[in-house]
Amino acid sequence: MRDGFPEFRLGKVLATSFTGTLSERHGDAVERIPTPRRLVDWLAVSGLAVDSCTPAQLDLARELREAVHLAATAAATQEALPAAAVRVINDRSAQGRAAAILTPEGERRWRLGPDSRVEDALGVIAADAIGVLAGERDGRLALCASPTCRAAFFDTSQSRTRRWCDMNTCGNRQKKARFQANQLRKSGSAQ
Numbered sequence: 001m002r003d004g005f006p007e008f009r010l011g012k013v014l015a016t017s018f019t020g021t022l023s024e025r026h027g028d029a030v031e032r033i034p035t036p037r038r039l040v041d042w043l044a045v046s047g048l049a050v051d052s053c054t055p056a057q058l059d060l061a062r063e064l065r066e067a068v069h070l071a072a073t074a075a076a077t078q079e080a081l082p083a084a085a086v087r088v089i090n091d092r093s094a095q096g097r098a099a100a101i102l103t104p105e106g107e108r109r110w111r112l113g114p115d116s117r118v119e120d121a122l123g124v125i126a127a128d129a130i131g132v133l134a135g136e137r138d139g140r141l142a143l144c145a146s147p148t149c150r151a152a153f154f155d156t157s158q159s160r161t162r163r164w165c166d167m168n169t170c171g172n173r174q175k176k177a178r179f180q181a182n183q184l185r186k187s188g189s190a191q
Contacts, residue, residue: 006032008042009166013154015129016141017046019069020151020165022062027148033061039118048112048121057118064092064122068129072152075133076141089126089133096123146170 009032011017021032021042033039036053039061043050053061067088071081097120098110110124131137132154139156144165151165164170 005034005038006030008032008045009169010045011153011166012156013128013132013137013139014046014125015068015132016072016152016154018042018065018125019072020153021065022069023151023169024148025069026150033058043118043121047109048124050112050116050118050121053118060092061118061122063088064126067092068125069152071129071133072141073143073150076143076152081133089129091126092119092122093126093130094123096120096126098124098127144170146174 009017009020009023011020023030023032033042036055036058039053039058040050067085070085071089074081074085097116098112101109101111103109112120112124132141137154137156139154140160142153142155142162144151144153145163146165149165149170151170153162153165155162164174
């Protein structure tokens, strides 16, 4: 924990990593960007560095996060995308100023200008969400099998059957619970 804040859970897909800044949504929720400074930190480790963030910008970020989560959840369960969520995602995408650049390795990265603001970084996240939700990437949206988490994640596994948003947290927690239940069952039947 940095400065008493929970660690970030970073994934390979920007939009779903961003939704992961609020985890355990159906349990004891863990807010990973509780302050404007923490949003600046998350953006920096995600390659979208900005100098500062106001409380109002943090509110915009959280609104986008929830819109992406709602839309990704709907897509994962093959339901219609919520109109209000689509509107927020589109608005944030249109308000951002960033440039797509090509790396020498042939990968697309986003570059923010030297005077970029949080809104510009949110525009990149929204554009990434649009690409994922529109099916422009190889993979599928899924929901974490943990009943307390239910985070949306982008499954790029070969079989597209990944069950956990993060094997190191939710997956291990479920494996540990299953192991303990089996141990308890075995010890109960041995008596």
